[in-house]
Amino acid sequence: MNKVKTTELSRPFGQFWPVSVLWEGDGALFPSEQSARWALRAIKRRLAEAGALAYHRGRLQVDPKKVAEIAHELAIEKARQRYSA
Numbered sequence: 001m002n003k004v005k006t007t008e009l010s011r012p013f014g015q016f017w018p019v020s021v022l023w024e025g026d027g028a029l030f031p032s033e034q035s036a037r038w039a040l041r042a043i044k045r046r047l048a049e050a051g052a053l054a055y056h057r058g059r060l061q062v063d064p065k066k067v068a069e070i071a072h073e074l075a076i077e078k079a080r081q082r083y084s085a
Contacts, residue, residue, distance in 0.1 A: 013056060013061075015063045015064075015065065015066075016054050016056065016061035016062065016063055017061060017062060017063075017064060018059065018061060018062075019036070019037075019040070019059075019060050019061070019062050020033070021062065021064050022036040022040075022062060022064065022067065023035070023036045029064065029067060029068050029071065039071065040062075043070060043071070043074060046070055046074070047062075047066070047067060047070055050066055050069075050070055051063065051066060052066035052067050052069075052070060
């Protein structure tokens with residue numbers, strides 16, 4: 001059985017894509033499925049509040065641009081907390 005790649009799937013609606021877009025393909029936001037799923041669990045509340053997550057037909061969908069923006073903001077916040085006096 002062949003695995004279907006995200007790029008072969010039609011987008012269900014608007015800017016939302018299957019969650020696998022976060023780790024598949026060139027320029028993926030995360031290096032692996034495990035790291036993407038860990039990050040989603042860790043920041044899911046913030047992602048939901050930002051409108052980066054949606055459920056369509058019972059499946060989690062993501063807005064990759066919004067996920068990247070939130071991950072970027074959180075990385076900067078974490079660095080500030082770590083290195084500020």
